Amino acid sequence: MAVEAKRGNIFTRAWRAFDDRTGTSKLVGPMLKHPVPPTGRIGWAYVFGTATLFSFITLVATGTVLATAYIPATSDAYNSLQFITNDTFGHVVRGIHYFAASSMIIMIGLHMIRVFLMGSYKFPREVNWLTGVVLFALTLAMAFTGQLLRWDQDGFWGLVVAAEQAGRLPFIGHALAHFIFAGDTVSGATLSRFYAFHVFFFPALIFATVALHLYLVIHDGISEPPTAGDPVNPKTYRARYEALLERKGVPFWPDAAWRDAIFGVVLILTIVLLAIIFGPKELGKPPDPSIVQAYPRPDWYFLWYFGVLALLPKGTESYVIILAPVLLFVMLFALPLFSNKGERSPKRRPWAVGFVILTLIMIGTLWQVAVRAPWSPHFEVQPLSAQVIGASSGQVYDGAQLFNSKGCQYCHAVNGQGGDRGPNLTNVTNRLTQDAITIRILNGGGNMPAYGGNLTPDELNAIIAFLKSRQPS
Ligand code: HEC
Structure with missing residues (x-):
């Protein structure tokens, strides 16, 4: 070691000394080099998980910067955001935060679709699907709480509408609305509560769950691309997976992960570029509890759901707004418990493919409905002559x-x-x-x-x- 340490330029020597004291390469090396199944061109479908993580890291970085100037108090929140937005650097940072949030939602959606279509959630990766569903829920929770922090008319009244709907639920309605508002109406306490959830509570949960998710990816291995007619049998799967790695396995870095790296870098560059060109979502008018916002609009990722609510028959909205997501998550949780073996290939799972296509068409249509909104107020009406x-x-x-x-x-x-x-x-x-x-x-x-x-x-x-x-x- 002593002789070894003398060789090489100053940087290699510094690195070797550091590595010797900390054991970094012993810790990270096996993780980077561990064998994974060869994915070939299908490998491009495997990049959305890391892309979600890249988006999240971007959000944490820009969110931390925003938090240095944002004031989570009703009297100052809107003004502090305006201050941030009027500053050139702040403008871009807010823009990156906004587009990275959109990116995280798109990437997590694509990742879930990929895992579902390839049957990667089946044995032995059921638990990892469950941690993924938790991450999905936390991502939506972040999106929801983030909107309110803008503290403009849309955010303010959107929350009033959502909480009022929640309040109409039997039994738990009142308690739920009270919890969301941190009181009986939207107030400074509501803003503090949303800020704490958005900045501390949910991100901490996401960090912990991501760690678990990644640990499980390594523990169970990356799923091999499915072949039609080769069903998962829990009794033999592990042995066959080991044999596959033995025969054809490639080191995770660089053979498999180069695609993730390229996609991630391109994604972040795109986010930054969009932020520079378009800037962050415009602030609405400052919230004024004395002006009823007739038609608060949520951000695009919740807009389609807004379409659902508007199309529903009167009286059912309050149930649907809460019960539909609950039902969705029960279904997502139940999935690997009921179908954890059998065919993985989408070629042999027409129902799964049909389900995904139908869901996408449904969301697309509802989204269009919500954008065009034939039932929505006409803001451009002229006063009568x-x-x-x-x-x-x-x-x-x-x-x-x-x-x-x-x-x-x-x-x-x-x-x-x-x-x-x-x-x-x-x-x-x-x-x-x-x-x-x-x-x-x-x-x-x-x-x-x-x-x-x-x-x-x-x-x-x-x-x-x-x-x-x-x-x-
Ligand atoms: C966001 C859209 C919206 C705005 C803004 C709005 N209304 Fe309404 N209004 C409705 C809807 C929807 C109904 C029907 C409610 C129902 O079916 O029970 C309604 C019902 C009514 C009715 C009862 C009509 C009937 O035939 O039953 C009156 C009167 C009324 N509104 C007056 C007003 C006045 C005055 C204002 C302004 C101060 C106003 N509305 C603003 C949406 C709106």
């Missing part, structure tokens, strides 16, 4: 202006102008008594926001006078 109103001043005229400025017209048409998310109100005074109309406006319900706190009695009277005046007497 004085001619249509029939007055250019006075209570009726004021009511017409309020009807537009308070957002009623986004959802309700009057005299053929306005959105059609809610009923046409031209003849509403025929259908409903004045009391019923007042109660409806103050209390909302059934996708109609409650305006109780946002209209003075005078304003309310003006709106009702305006609605009455639509009635030919």
Whole structure:
């Protein structure tokens, strides 16, 4: 060793001395060199797992930088984000954080599809599928909590809507909403709670679960590309896998992992480039609890789910918003417990392939529905003209202006102008008594926001006078 250490330039000698004291190569070497099945060109389908990890590391790095300037308090959160965004460096860092989040969701989705289609979750890798499902849930939880930290109108009202829906669930609803809000309404406590979850709790869980996930990848080995007509038999699988490695195994680095490295580097460069070109998602207006956001929109990855909620018959939403994800995760957890042997090749598993295609088509369609949103409010509606109103001043005229400025017209048409998310109100005074109309406006319900706190009695009277005046007497 002593003679050995004298050879080579200063860097090799420094490295050898370091390695001698720490045992680094003894620890990492076997991990890098351990034999894996040759994957050939199919190997490109194996890169999405590491790509998810690369995205996560990018998120941790940029998130840490953002946390140095972000102030998690209701009075400052929005301003501090604006400060970050107006700074050139901050602008790019926020952009990278945003696009890396999108990337992590796409990559984890592709990784799950790959593992599912190739039957890689079957014996002996069932437990690793389960840790993967936990990681998927944690990723979505990160996406959900991250949106609120933007603390703009979309984030704020999106949460109000979600928690109100949750609150309508029987038995657990109230407790759940209370837990999400950290109180009875959105407040500073809610923001602190989301911040703590987004920055400490969920990332810590992700780190721990990723460690377990990677340990299991090494313990059970990377699944070999499936061959049709070669089913998994738990009794013989391990022996055959060992024999395969013996015969054809290649060292993980560089023979298998070079693809991961290239894909990961290209991915991160793409994220940085997108961040520089497009910048982060624009901040909405600052949250103002006195302006009901008629139509909060979640980020793209939750948008399709929004489509589901909007298409559902009234009254079922509150159940679906909570129960559908619960059911999905029960199914994902149950998968390896019920089908852990047999064919792995997608060629022999038409149901599995069909299921994936159907899911993708469903999400794509719902997403389109949510983007086009025929049921969504029309934000570009013009106020009614004085001619249509029939007055250019006075209570009726004021009511017409309020009807537009308070957002009623986004959802309700009057005299053929306005959105059609809610009923046409031209003849509403025929259908409903004045009391019923007042109660409806103050209390909302059934996708109609409650305006109780946002209209003075005078304003309310003006709106009702305006609605009455639509009635030919
Ligand atoms: C986000 C869209 C939206 C906005 C904004 C909105 N509404 Fe509504 N409104 C609805 C929906 C949806 C219904 C139907 C609720 C139901 O089916 O019970 C409704 C119902 C009503 C009704 C009862 C109509 C009937 O025939 O039963 C009245 C009156 C009404 N809204 C007035 C208003 C006024 C006034 C405003 C503005 C201050 C307003 N709405 C803003 C969506 C909206």
